[in-house]
Amino acid sequence: MGKFNQDALLLLDYVGGKENIAAVTHCATRMRFVLNDPSKAQEDKIEEISCVRGIFTNAGQFQVIIGNEVPTFYEEFMSVAGIQGGTKEEIKSAAKQNQNMLQRAVTMLAEIFTPLLPAIIVGGLILGFRNILEAVPMGFLDGKTITESSTFWNGVNGFLWLPGEAIFHFLPVGITWSIAKKMRGTEILGIVLGITLVSPQLLNAYSVNSTSAADIAANWSWDFGFFTMDKIGYQAQVIPAMLAGFMLVYLERFLRKHIPEAVSMIFVPFFALLPTILAAHLILGPIGWKIGSAISTVVNTGLTSSLNWLFAAVFGTFYAPLVITGLHHTTLAIDQQLVADFGSTNLWPMICLSNIAQGAAVLAVVYAHRGNKKEEQVSVPSVISAWLGVTEPAMFGINLKYMYPFVAAMIGSGIAGLFVTLFGVRALSIGVGGLPGILAIMPKYYGVFFIGMIIAVIVPFILTLFFRRAGIFNQLDRVGEAISPIDDSLSIPVTSENVASEVVSVYAPLVGELSPITDSKDPVFSQGTMGQGVVIEPMEGHVYAPMNGTISLVFPSKHAIGIVDDHGIEMLIHVGLDTVNLNGQYFETHVKQGDKVMIGDLLLDFDIDGIRESGFLTQTQVVITNSDSYQVDPIIKDGNVTNDTGILQVKTI
Incomplete structure (x- = not known):
């Protein structure tokens, strides 16, 4: 009988049995289920299973957090369940059955805009700062603005419009690129399509309302003889760009199915891009503009009306x-x-x-x-x-x-x-x-x-x-009762032989920018479920041993490595988010399970550019997975680190 045999049987029962499992796989830390009927999952009982560290549902997947021993658990679960696992893409496809149309639309919208958020947030800060410089009269400047009183700050204000305009006026370029990337279209075609929506040859969208219809007809239109088309730009417009982006992707998919592969490189881009550009300016753009304006008008009216x-x-x-x-x-x-x-x-x-x-x-x-x-x-x-x-x-x-x-x-x-x-x-x-x-x-x-x-x-x-x-809305935290430490039930028992009797220093396994674990983009790590540690945005694609010990885990997809030191401190180094889906592409390991390593030994190489171009983040999580048994203190909280920089101190609680 395996180590997790009993827990696997319990989990199988509590998720609703074999017949309720449409698909199952795992990543570096969790089991990922697609359930035929998610309501049959007995979540309270699943959380009581000794090896389970937490559960949550995301994108139609019921995910059970096990930790870095999930490969072993998965094998035993599949054995007792008598079923076969699926690939990550099969799991994602099956997960759609648990999402209604609204959920799918919201998921799609989130995945389109999430890559654009950093630029949009930076743009907001830039606009706010420029507004302080040019629009706020200062008492200490005799009522003048900063730009009116300072040549330097006037220059700064003008310079900052360069990124501000790039972010907001040219937002449609980002949207059409993101749609092409998300839906596996040709990304450069998405970029070109977006540029055609904001080209300087077009009347800027911000000037349309102040330009007469006669002026537009005379100076801002294409005349094809039997019909004319307005040369209107769609700067900062969201819905026209989305409609055009979706048309491009679906048209490209259709053409790839019907045009012979021998000539597809020539004809697919040509017949996908040009009709989409025409439709964007003739049909999709005007319609999308009206839809977007209607939505914004309703919201604005609602927030400015008597109600x-x-x-x-x-x-x-x-x-x-x-x-x-x-x-x-x-x-x-x-x-x-x-x-x-x-x-x-x-x-x-x-x-x-x-x-x-x-x-x-x-x-x-x-x-x-x-x-x-x-x-x-x-x-x-x-x-x-x-x-x-x-x-x-x-x-x-x-x-x-x-x-x-x-x-x-x-x-x-x-x-x-x-x-x-x-x-x-x-x-x-x-x-x-x-x-x-x-x-x-x-x-x-x-x-x-x-x-x-x-x-x-x-x-x-x-x-x-x-x-x-x-005691209002409060069933767990009664005043006067002892408060259990958060996640205390998830503690991993440690024997006295495994307890560290000295302070152990942990070094950075990568060269990059270090941040607190709460900055992790993965909630399983950011909430401390997997343990305490840090995240590092790598600048170089090499992972080195951060402490002396034994390799306890080399994940089959090579994106995650576990180490245990002589005192029983367990560490997980997890490169990227959802990089398990790459199935080892862009990764090369230099160690295997059971190998002894010393601080600074090369464990893993990975291709940063390849991972990012495939649409995955490279943010790397470095956590002490049995930190319930230790006091984990950061040596530095943030900043640039190299593989000889001490980042954590670990000692017995």
């Missing part, structure tokens, strides 16, 4: 649940359309305040549970993360665990959102969705928005403490 208080209260309160479902990604497109149509957005300020409220609720839990060192390893970084714009660690790590902080944050967010909406607060663009978000707000609303931020901090903080003491 704006109701719209704001509902949206502000229920934005956080939208994050859980993934529907919040739809607001990004609406925000961008509002900016394109009205020059600013009144939706994003409420989103920013929701993030602040989630962080404030966690801060109240930190205060109420002060002294709980184990929980603080998750809660304190979660506050910082939420106030810097990333709320998933706060929501999934703390607030949803106890529930009453989550409700308190929703109420505080609703009140703050109502307040700023009643005063008409608007943002120049989206920005960092936390405390720095004030930089994206139009300067004349700074004061009101700052008060809204205070509301978003104070109300959730007070309500969280009140709900806890009154």
Whole structure:
């Protein structure tokens, strides 16, 4: 009988038996199921299985976190279940059966805009900074703006328009590229299509409303003899770019099926791109513009009408649940359309305040549970993360665990959102969705928005403490009872022989930019489920041994390596996110399971450019997977590291 035989039998029973499993596979840390009927999964019982570290559902997949022994568990599970596994692509395809049309659309929208977020956020900060420079009269400058008083800052302001224009005016290029990339079309065709929507030969979209129909007909149209077509640009327009991008991809797919491969290199791009460009300017663009304008008008009207208080209260309160479902990604497109149509957005300020409220609720839990060192390893970084714009660690790590902080944050967010909406607060663009978000707000609303931020901090903080003491929405965290450390039930038993009797230094396994583990893009790591550690964005594609020990795991897809040292400290080095899907491509290992290694030994090479060009992130997680048994302290919190830089100290609790 194998090590996990009993646990595998229990999991098989609790997911609904063999007949409820449509497909199953695994990655470096978790089992990934597609269930015929997800409601049959007994989640409470699954979480009680000794080897299970957590569960969650994402993109139609029911995922059970096991840890770095998941390959062994998987083999035993498949043996007792008597079924065959599937490839990662088969799993993704099967997972769609658990998603309705709305979920599929939201997933698609998220996957299109997620690669664009870094640029859009940077653009928001740039616009906010430029607005301070050129639009805010300063008392100490006799009422003049900074640009009016300083040649240097006037030059800086003009220079910053270069990236600002590139990000927002040329947003359609990013959208059409992202659609082509996501749907496995030809990416360069997506880029070319986007450029044709924003070409300098076209009348800029921002100038259309101030240009007469007669001027457009005379100077901004193509005359084909039997019909004319307006030369209208679609700068900053979202829906026209999306419609054109989808047409290009589907037309390319159709042509590849029907044009012989021998001539496909010539005719597929030609007959996919030119008809799409024509349709984009003749049909899709005008229709998409009207749809986008209609949506933004409805939202803007709702937030400026006599019923704006109701719209704001509902949206502000229920934005956080939208994050859980993934529907919040739809607001990004609406925000961008509002900016394109009205020059600013009144939706994003409420989103920013929701993030602040989630962080404030966690801060109240930190205060109420002060002294709980184990929980603080998750809660304190979660506050910082939420106030810097990333709320998933706060929501999934703390607030949803106890529930009453989550409700308190929703109420505080609703009140703050109502307040700023009643005063008409608007943002120049989206920005960092936390405390720095004030930089994206139009300067004349700074004061009101700052008060809204205070509301978003104070109300959730007070309500969280009140709900806890009154027992409202609170079934787990009773006042006067001992508070169990977070994830304490997930501790890995360690024998006295395996406990470290000295401080062990862990060195960086890669050359790159180090950040706290809470910055991981994978919630399984960022929430501390897999243990404490760091993430490193690699600058070089080499992984070195960070401590002396034995190789305990070399994952078949070569993207993850486990090491255990002589004291029993277990480490997982996980290169990239979802890179298991590459099936070893771009990776070359230099060790095998059971090998002894010394600090600085080369373990793995990987092709950074190849991984990124395949659409995967290279952010690497370095975690102590049995950190429940040790005190893991960072030597440095962030910054550039090399493979001889000490990053962690590990000692017995």
